[in-house]
Amino acid sequence: MAATVSPSRREPLVSQPHLRTVVVLAAGEGKRMKSALPKVLHPLLGRTLLGHVLSAAAPLEADRTVVVVGHGADQVRAHLAEIAPDAIPVLQAEQLGTGHAVRIALEAVPDATGTVVVINGDVPLLRPETVSALVHAHEQAGAAATVLAAEVPDPTGLGRIVRAADGRLEQIVEERDATPAQRAIREINAGSYAFDVVRLRDALGKLSTDNDQGEEYLTDVFGLLNSAGEPVAVHVAPDHVETLGCNDRVELAALRRLLRDRINEGWMRTGVSLLDPETTWIDVTVALDRDAVVDQNTQLRGATVVGSGAVVGPDVTLVDTVVGEGATVLRSHAVGAEVGPGASVGPYAYLRPAARLAGKAKVGTFVEVKNSEVGPGAKVPHLSYVGDATIGAKANIGAATIFVNYDGVNKSRTVVGEGAFIGCDTSLIAPVEVGAGAYVAAGSAITQDVPPGALGVTRAPQRAIEGWVARKRPGTVSAEAAERALRAAEGASSGAAAASEGEAIHGDDHALGGESRGGDTATD
Ligand code: UD1
Ligand code: MG
Numbered sequence: 001m002a003a004t005v006s007p008s009r010r011e012p013l014v015s016q017p018h019l020r021t022v023v024v025l026a027a028g029e030g031k032r033m034k035s036a037l038p039k040v041l042h043p044l045l046g047r048t049l050l051g052h053v054l055s056a057a058a059p060l061e062a063d064r065t066v067v068v069v070g071h072g073a074d075q076v077r078a079h080l081a082e083i084a085p086d087a088i089p090v091l092q093a094e095q096l097g098t099g100h101a102v103r104i105a106l107e108a109v110p111d112a113t114g115t116v117v118v119i120n121g122d123v124p125l126l127r128p129e130t131v132s133a134l135v136h137a138h139e140q141a142g143a144a145a146t147v148l149a150a151e152v153p154d155p156t157g158l159g160r161i162v163r164a165a166d167g168r169l170e171q172i173v174e175e176r177d178a179t180p181a182q183r184a185i186r187e188i189n190a191g192s193y194a195f196d197v198v199r200l201r202d203a204l205g206k207l208s209t210d211n212d213q214g215e216e217y218l219t220d221v222f223g224l225l226n227s228a229g230e231p232v233a234v235h236v237a238p239d240h241v242e243t244l245g246c247n248d249r250v251e252l253a254a255l256r257r258l259l260r261d262r263i264n265e266g267w268m269r270t271g272v273s274l275l276d277p278e279t280t281w282i283d284v285t286v287a288l289d290r291d292a293v294v295d296q297n298t299q300l301r302g303a304t305v306v307g308s309g310a311v312v313g314p315d316v317t318l319v320d321t322v323v324g325e326g327a328t329v330l331r332s333h334a335v336g337a338e339v340g341p342g343a344s345v346g347p348y349a350y351l352r353p354a355a356r357l358a359g360k361a362k363v364g365t366f367v368e369v370k371n372s373e374v375g376p377g378a379k380v381p382h383l384s385y386v387g388d389a390t391i392g393a394k395a396n397i398g399a400a401t402i403f404v405n406y407d408g409v410n411k412s413r414t415v416v417g418e419g420a421f422i423g424c425d426t427s428l429i430a431p432v433e434v435g436a437g438a439y440v441a442a443g444s445a446i447t448q449d450v451p452p453g454a455l456g457v458t459r460a461p462q463r464a465i466e467g468w469v470a471r472k473r474p475g476t477v478s479a480e481a482a483e484r485a486l487r488a489a490e491g492a493s494s495g496a497a498a499a500s501e502g503e504a505i506h507g508d509d510h511a512l513g514g515e516s517r518g519g520d521t522a523t524d
Pocket of ligand 2: 120122245246
């Protein structure tokens with residue numbers, strides 16, 4: 001199916017007139033997260049905070065990307081190796097401030113020329129378009145430094161943009177160093193910047209630690225350059241929501257809701273129906289085709305793709321799962337699965353990795369499928385476990401069939417041929433093969449191959465031990481019911497032979513017991 005390009009995979013919006021270096025600051029601990037996981041590694045709808053920031057910078061096609069690591073450096077490095085193997089991790093052993101962090105980062109790229117873009121690692125809602133516009137404005141203006149700013153309702157804790165009477169940037173003042181008048185300013189530093197590398201290096205060498213935190217502030221670069229007569233600029237973000245940082249888990253949850261709304265709106269505008277956007281959580285990495293329908297309380301995660309006309313939900317979680325055109329998935333959980341076009345899943349199915357359902361296949365209620373192919377039009381409607389199996393086209397697997405794939409040491413495969421019919425409550429004990437068009441009688445434990453067109457049956461002959469209940473369970477509800485039934489039958493066939501005495505065994509000498517009543521062997 002042709003997956004629609006997700007909103008996060010847009011084309012680069014700016015040309016590349018300059019060489020660029022991106023620096024992401026990710027050494028801080030994020031104390032208020034109260035977590036063993038470094039703050040920048042917390043997940044948010046398909047990417048970590050750091051992953052979101054890197055992807056916002058991706059359209060710049062930077063020559064090099066440097067990530068300053070510190071707290072949890074090993075974990076952050078390992079994550080970078082996965083998501084951005086070309087990025088250069090640089091260790092800031094002690095967090096001596098954002099200015100110090102950038103100074104260390106630039107030591108790793110001594111030959112950098114052109115523009116250096118610095119982004120705080122904790123602003124995951126920043127959009128690629130905004131970063132591109134910041135850099136574009138900076139380069140067009142030939143500024144020495146440009147800061148991304150935003151007007152916010154509550155500026156508490158953030159650096160304030162201090163402008164001169166003519167509107168030009170004078171300096172950036174941290175809240176704890178600000179005068180009461182400066183604290184009243186609601187235009188804040190959003191934590192993303194563009195710099196001319198030569199002038200940035202020069203200013204970083206002049207930073208002092210003469211402030212409330214005793215740190216080297218990157219933000220002081222603006223005041224220094226301004227005093228030296230260098231042009232410094234402010235670029236205002238179109239929406240302050242993009243610039244929201246994340247300091248604790250309450251803020252993280254708020255960011256998640258904001259990102260959810262942005263993603264959901266994007267999909268609805270491309271022609272996807274979301275029946276309840278507030279309870280629909282779609283990772284940025286997911287792709288949905290036009291006219292897909294997502295019903296309420298549904299999570300679509302990772303590399304999930306949903307085809308045109310498919311209906312997913314309510315109450316569905318899909319992780320790395322591909323759903324074909326016109327398929328339905330209802331109240332189910334799937335990880336690493338494929339659901340073919342027109343196939344039907346659930347309610348209450350569990351598809352595990354490498355469960356592959358062909359077109360129009362059906363996996364129904366309380367069915368678990370793992371590492372198996374369910375052929376075109378094949379049905380596994382109820383209460384079954386299908387593990388390590390290949391099920392042919394249009395085969396019918398009766399209720400409570402178990403594919404016994406594990407002997408405690410090894411896993412083995414079961415093959416069920418095209419058009420085969422497996423009776424209810426059957427164990428197919430792998431490795432075993434049921435041939436094309438073969439039947440298996442309900443209640444069988446199949447350990448040997450069943451040839452094509454044959455009936456496989458392992459049932460013991462049925463016995464009826466007459467009068468057993470009256471003798472062994474006298475006075476019970478069953479005994480009373482049996483007595484009434486037997487009396488009624490006697491009355492009806494007066495003169496008929498009396499019930500036999502003792503423990504006579506009426507063995508059913510019909511070895512296949514019930515095989516002639518094929519309709520009893522499976523459910524549909
Ligand atoms: C910073 C800005 C503030 C701005 C705010 C926006 C400074 C001095 N202040 O404040 O003006 O409004 O961001 O969110 O820059 N980091 C390091 N090494 C360090 C210190 C920080 O890598 O030594 C990283 C952190 O991991 C974080 C980023 O830099 O990703 C920003 O640091 P943080 O401590 O959050 O700065 P704020 O106080 O938020
Ligand atoms: Mg911060």
